[in-house]
Amino acid sequence: MVIECESSRAGAAQADELLVHVGRLRADADLMDGYARRLRAIAATLGTCSTAPEGSRPALERQAAACASAATRLRAAAEALLAHARADRPTWGAMSVA
Amino acid sequence: MRADGTAPGPAPGGPDPADVLRGCARDVLEVAEGIRAVSERTATTLFAPELTAAVRRRPRTGLAGRWAVLRALAARQGLGGLADPAPRSGVARVLGLAGRARGGESLAALVALTSLRLRVAAVLADHPELSRAPGMRLLTRAVTADRDQDAVRALRALLRDRTAQRALSGLAPLISELLAVRALSDGRPEGGGAPEGGAEAVELADQRRRIIATEGSVLGFLRNIEVLSTDGRILVQNVRGPDGVVRYVVQAPGTAPGRPRDDAPQDLVGAWRDLCATDSPYTRSLVRALAVHGVPRGAELALIGHSEGGNAVLNLAQDEDFCRTYRVTHALAVGSPAGDREPADPRTWIATVTNQYDLVAAPDGLPADPAAPGDPATRYRVEYAGPTREFPLCHRLHEYIEHLRTLLPDARADLDEALTPYRGPVVRTQAYQLKDHAHPPAGHPFLTLATAPVRTTVGPVDVPVRYYDSAAAHLCFPVDPAAARSLLPDADWLTPSRLGPRALAVLSVHEHRCTTIGPYTEIALSVLVDDLWRPRPYDAVTDLLRRVDLRRTGRYVLSLAVTTEAARAVAREVWGQPVLRMRAEADLTGRGIRARSEDLGLLVEGRLGPGVRCPDADRALYGRRGTGTVRTLVRAHGRLRLHPGAGVRVRLDTGAAEPLAGQLRRLGIDAARPLFVLACPQFMAHRGGGAVLAR
Structure with a gap:
């Protein structure tokens, strides 16, 4: 009985840790969206600069797209981890992570 | 003054383009560092022990979660993998190296590369003269590869090359960006270990x-x-x-x-x-x-x-x-x-x-x-x-x-x-x-030599002169022996070596990027000559099998052009060579070679065809001082290759007779293609003091 309780407490602690990772993944996804916007803005600024190296604007656009794609994948990963955390501890029910 | 003839500075009514580029480069570098931090945190999640434990408890949802995190970290259209797999171990390291092996580069490294390109453009906008610096040429070649991934790899290789670092150290305004890119693409610490001194x-x-x-x-x-x-x-x-x-x-x-x-x-x-x-x-x-x-x-x-x-x-x-x-x-x-x-x-x-x-x-x-x-x-x-x-x-x-x-x-x-x-x-x-006890001296062991100062008009010069980072192309032309003889000093013991019915003239172009007398470019015309005392018919051939210090033949320098006063003084006063200070520039590091001197009206350009490795271009050079002949030994260490000369051409665009141009005309090589070219894009060399011979 004691062992079961301890095992349950350890599982709960690990699930809490997972929720921290989920929150971090979502925050990073927002950051990546921000980077995508920033890179597009820089590409637009370079459009007015006559001495900008050839190919730098398309490269920034590509990298902005990659940032946006990374944001999507990070959110998907956060959702998958959250689903796993719920399955691991079903008593949480409709819990959500800020 | 910029290349287009305008002075650096803001355009009327607008910001200075160089300032715009610098600002953009800074912003992009900040983004690159942010992306690297996101990659690191995602990797931490992927290998978190609590996730591993949870996967064991519920494999179905746990594996799906882990797979989703792995895709977020490693997908090419995304973070592109870890920016720095080196310090990690186990699965993370394998994943990072596998990503690189299949041609991928992390998004952080690619964004940092864009920052570096912008920064290079900003520096060149203000200082176009830097485009001629050897380090800038190496850097430009690396960062302008067709694909961004190739450029990151070329840059990484360049930053690991200790010889190239000497040239890169001349790019002071870019050093902080270079090191940031290195950290993002290679993960090496900036410090490089505990300092010793x-x-x-x-x-x-x-x-x-x-x-x-x-x-x-x-x-x-x-x-x-x-x-x-x-x-x-x-x-x-x-x-x-x-x-x-x-x-x-x-x-x-x-x-x-x-x-x-x-x-x-x-x-x-x-x-x-x-x-x-x-x-x-x-x-x-x-x-x-x-x-x-x-x-x-x-x-x-x-x-x-x-x-x-x-x-x-x-x-x-x-x-x-x-x-x-x-x-x-x-x-x-x-x-x-x-x-x-x-x-x-x-x-x-x-x-x-x-x-x-x-x-x-x-x-x-x-x-x-x-x-x-x-x-x-x-x-x-x-x-x-x-x-x-x-x-x-x-x-x-x-x-x-x-x-x-x-x-x-x-x-x-x-x-x-x-x-x-x-x-x-x-x-x-x-x-x-x-x-610096932690590292061997530059050029060790080839250039670890005893030296002695020799007085010259530009101050004492340590001899042997050492060349730490040079490139060369020797264009070899078969020429009329009588024409070659007519250009040599009037002494019957100085005769051109014959290879069959022809003599051999060599037009050498050197780009010395790092030497003990400073960087300079050199263009020299020389003729292969026989032993000064006992010429033998086949010396020129048998000498190819001898060590340079045992060779009887050598190359008599007819004309030499160098770009710095120090090189001029050393060539004349130490090696006894007929030298002039001229403007010249050369780029000999790729398959396409080009050397140009406006003062000489000379252009050498072309593309080197397939080549074969051959022994180092050690050589004995002859010059004159007073009534004596000065013999100088040059030892080289690099990867010399022999190429057919068909793709390379010499062009002379001057009516002047001297210097060099008249000699080229008399030898009939003022618009000729060489028979073969000995080329080496990077080598080390040392030239000793000249020994005066009583001839």
Whole structure:
């Protein structure tokens, strides 16, 4: 009985840790969206600069797209981890992570 | 002046394009560092022990979660993998290396590459002269690869190449970006391990000793630093002040792009570390030199340095332990970024002298913030614009000395007044060779040689002259022996070697990027000649099998053009070669080679075809001094290749008869293709002193 309780407490602690990772993944996804916007803005600024190296604007656009794609994948990963955390501890029910 | 003939600066009604590019480069680099941090955190999640434990409990949802995190981290259209797999181990390292093996690069590295491209464009917009610098050419070639991934890989290889680092160290304004890109793409720490340093007392050559100042003054101290050049030596002088007290002046030189850094702890990483840390190999070596010199605890010191030496002395003035041991009264840094560094001892008087066009001292071309902290009573800043604007010329200490002497007499007087306690007779002068025990000397073991100074009109030159990073193309033409003979001195014992019915003329182009006499370009025309005493019919062929010092034949130099005064003086006075100083530039590092001299009206260009490896181009060169023949041995170490000459052509665009052009015409090679080309994009070499033969 004691062992079961301890095992349950350890599982709960690990699930809490997972929720921290989920929150971090979502925050990073927002950051990546921000980077995508920033890179597009820089590409637009370079459009007015006559001495900008050839190919730098398309490269920034590509990298902005990659940032946006990374944001999507990070959110998907956060959702998958959250689903796993719920399955691991079903008593949480409709819990959500800020 | 820019390449299009306009002066650098803002366009009417708009911001300066270079400023826009610099700002964009900074922003992009910040984004790259942010992406790297996201990649690191995602990797931490992927390998989190709690996720591993949860996967064991519920494999179905756990594996799906882990797979989703892995895709977020490693997908090419996304973060693209870990920016830095090197320090990790196990699965993370395997994943990172596998990503690279399948041609992927992390998004952070790609974004950092874009930042570097913008920064390069900004620097070239203000300083187009830098586009000719060997380091800039290497860098430009690396970052302009067709695919971004290829460019990151080329850049990584370039930054790992120790020889290339010598050329890159000339790109002072880009060093911070280069190191940031290296950290993002390679994950190597900037420090490169614990700093080590040492110093040992060395004697100065007579000619140098005579130039060393015997009275304390700011120009005297700076000239001493100039005399030391940049071969890893520093000077400590004991000066008896007007009050009779003996004080000590430490004089520390800095960088000279295109010169080697034998034994001295001043490399690309070291230079960067000196900017940031009070504890660097250079500062340690300086401390060691003071201990060897026997400077007593509590003695008063003035620290004076140029470039990296200036950084090092400012770092020492910040070092609390050092300032507890000695009383640092003055620190003067010339051509060094001063920043807002505060001395450990608030009484220390700190002065900086900066030409705002000097990219080492003011990397963004901006004057220092006038509102920078510091007590005006202990801070003295001299910031001025020009007149020397071209980099790296404006960074040379000689230019600063001339500016202080002629343009800034008030500043010089202020500095001299501040240094009054050190303005007296010098009672002892001792030079110290700084040592970096952690690394072998540059060019070791091939260029680890005993040297001796030889007097020339440009000062003493250590012989053998050593070439640490050079490229060469030798264009070999079969020519009429009678024509070749007519160009040689009028002596019957000097005859062109014959290869069948023809003689052999060689048009050599060298691009010397790093040598002990500074970087320069060289174009030489020579003819293969027989043994001066006992010519034999097949010497030219059998000599190919002999060591260079046993060869009987050699190449008589008919004409030589070099781009620097030091190279001209050495070629004429040490090697006895008929030399002229000309403008020339050469790019011999790729398959397409090009060399051009407007002064000579000569253009060599073309594309090297397939080649085969051949032995190093060791050679004996002949020149004339007075009535004697001077024989010089050149030993080379590189990857020489023999190419057919069909793709390369010489063009002469001048009607002048001299120099070189007339000789080329008489040999019939003024518009010819060579029979074959011996080319080497990177090699080391050394040229000994010339032996005078009685012929």
